[in-house]
Amino acid sequence: MGDHTKRVNDIVHLPGGQRIMTCSSSWDGLLQQWDLESGTQIGDDWADDGDKNGWESSMALSLNGKTIVSGSGDGKVKL
Numbered sequence: 001m002g003d004h005t006k007r008v009n010d011i012v013h014l015p016g017g018q019r020i021m022t023c024s025s026s027w028d029g030l031l032q033q034w035d036l037e038s039g040t041q042i043g044d045d046w047a048d049d050g051d052k053n054g055w056e057s058s059m060a061l062s063l064n065g066k067t068i069v070s071g072s073g074d075g076k077v078k079l
Contacts, residue, residue: 007024008022008023008024009023009024009056009057009058010022010023010056010057010058010059012059012060012061012068013061014033014061014065015065017036018035018036018037019033019034019035019036019042020033020034020036021033021034021059021061021068022034023056023057023058023059023070024056030045030046030047030056031045031046031047031056031059031068031070032045032046033046056070056071056072057071057072057073058070058071059071067079
């Protein structure tokens with residue numbers, strides 16, 4: 001694991017214990033999903049292509065494990 005270009009601000013474990021989500025401070029708004037066993041990224045980066053003014057500073061997983069909410073440096077909250 002190590003595709004973020006700057007520090008990782010937050011990590012959440014996803015249901016099942018085999019995957020995590022990370023969010024970075026690289027001003028690209030990236031959320032990335034990783035397989036813990038292989039260390040490889042799953043799927044594409046998750047980003048808001050229309051918003052390059054903020055960086056993802058924190059995130060949380062809903063109780064049912066189906067929704068991730070992230071907060072960014074520009075004050076926006078995204079589901």
